[in-house]
Amino acid sequence: MKAHIESLVEYMQYLKELGYEGFPLSSQPQEQKTVPVSIQTDDKKISLENIRLAVEECKKCRLAGMRTHAVPGEGNYNPQLMFIGEAPGYDEDQQGRPFVGRAGRLLTDIIKAMGMTREEVFIANVIKCRPPDNREPMSDEIAACSPYLFRQIDTLQPRLIVTLGRYSTTTILGLQEQTRMSDLRGRFFVFRGVKVMPTYHPAYLLRNEKDKKLVWNDMKLVLQELGRPVPPAKVR
Ligand code: URA
Numbered sequence: 001m002k003a004h005i006e007s008l009v010e011y012m013q014y015l016k017e018l019g020y021e022g023f024p025l026s027s028q029p030q031e032q033k034t035v036p037v038s039i040q041t042d043d044k045k046i047s048l049e050n051i052r053l054a055v056e057e058c059k060k061c062r063l064a065g066m067r068t069h070a071v072p073g074e075g076n077y078n079p080q081l082m083f084i085g086e087a088p089g090y091d092e093d094q095q096g097r098p099f100v101g102r103a104g105r106l107l108t109d110i111i112k113a114m115g116m117t118r119e120e121v122f123i124a125n126v127i128k129c130r131p132p133d134n135r136e137p138m139s140d141e142i143a144a145c146s147p148y149l150f151r152q153i154d155t156l157q158p159r160l161i162v163t164l165g166r167y168s169t170t171t172i173l174g175l176q177e178q179t180r181m182s183d184l185r186g187r188f189f190v191f192r193g194v195k196v197m198p199t200y201h202p203a204y205l206l207r208n209e210k211d212k213k214l215v216w217n218d219m220k221l222v223l224q225e226l227g228r229p230v231p232p233a234k235v236r
């Protein structure tokens with residue numbers, strides 16, 4: 001043993017020689033972890049953060065060169081409910097957050113009318129970077145980007161998914177892009193064991209106010225399926 005111990009590493013080495021295999025790094029009592037649940041939650045968090053980092057660095061399609069910020073998605077890591085939109089618009093690209101523009105405010109109102117908050121659901125898009133001039137996503141962009149969304153769904157394991165609009169619905173359900181939303185909305189499908197309710201996109205509702213009541217009907221079915229109370233309020 002050296003006469004002087006000059007570093008923590010040396011001190012730890014010294015303790016090890018004396019037979020100590022390990023010791024707490026702080027004097028606080030170690031947190032008692034209920035093993036399966038906490039490990040699962042930590043793993044989930046790590047997976048979701050890894051997806052976020054991968055999206056922020058991604059250059060798998062042409063949209064990478066045009067973005068201000070990628071928009072991986074945000075919300076609760078143990079959500080009952082997940083909303084999936086199409087692609088970021090101008091405001092989302094500026095802020096790196098999903099659904100924060102005009103359509104986003106309507107989605108937030110819909111979530112509130114359901115008696116829920118943005119913080120308790122997860123909100124994501126099929127395409128993580130803004131298409132120029134808000135054009136529709138191209139099929140090679142959807143093919144390049146959708147694996148991120150599928151990994152998010154597999155990790156989050158929500159009880160239920162609401163797909164907003166045609167691109168999100170047809171990507172999740174593996175249908176032809178031409179399929180009409182009026183033929184899809186209002187009933188449940190299943191994707192990888194998760195129930196899916198297709199409904200109209202909030203940006204469409206801004207142009208077609210009269211269809212808000214159809215979306216509210218769809219959201220009432222979602223709340224019933226989740227066993228949650230159905231508030232009397234309508235989406236205005
Ligand atoms: N429209 C979308 O589909 N997603 C957003 O994040 C914003 C607008």
Ligand code: SF4
Nearest residue numbers: 058061064128129145
């Ligand atoms: Fe990558 Fe998706 Fe962004 Fe294309 S849109 S660069 S695939 S994250």
